[in-house]
């Protein structure tokens with residue numbers, strides 16, 4: 001009949017696909033972790049800058065001392 005062969009092939013394909021999907025998810029998580037830093041937009045020029053690079057003197061974010069001054 002060959003139906004057993006077909007089921008085995010489908011199982012192998014499904015297994016391979018689920019392993020590939022799992023590996024891809026792990027990879028995506030690895031990439032997502034360092035880039036989870038918060039982005040802020042400059043109060044003056046509206047440019048988006050990471051929180052670590054922003055100048056926040058009194059609650060407002062600025063991209064550089066140029067916009068701050």
Ligand SMILES: [Zn+2]
Nearest residue numbers: 042045063067
């Ligand atoms: Zn700016």
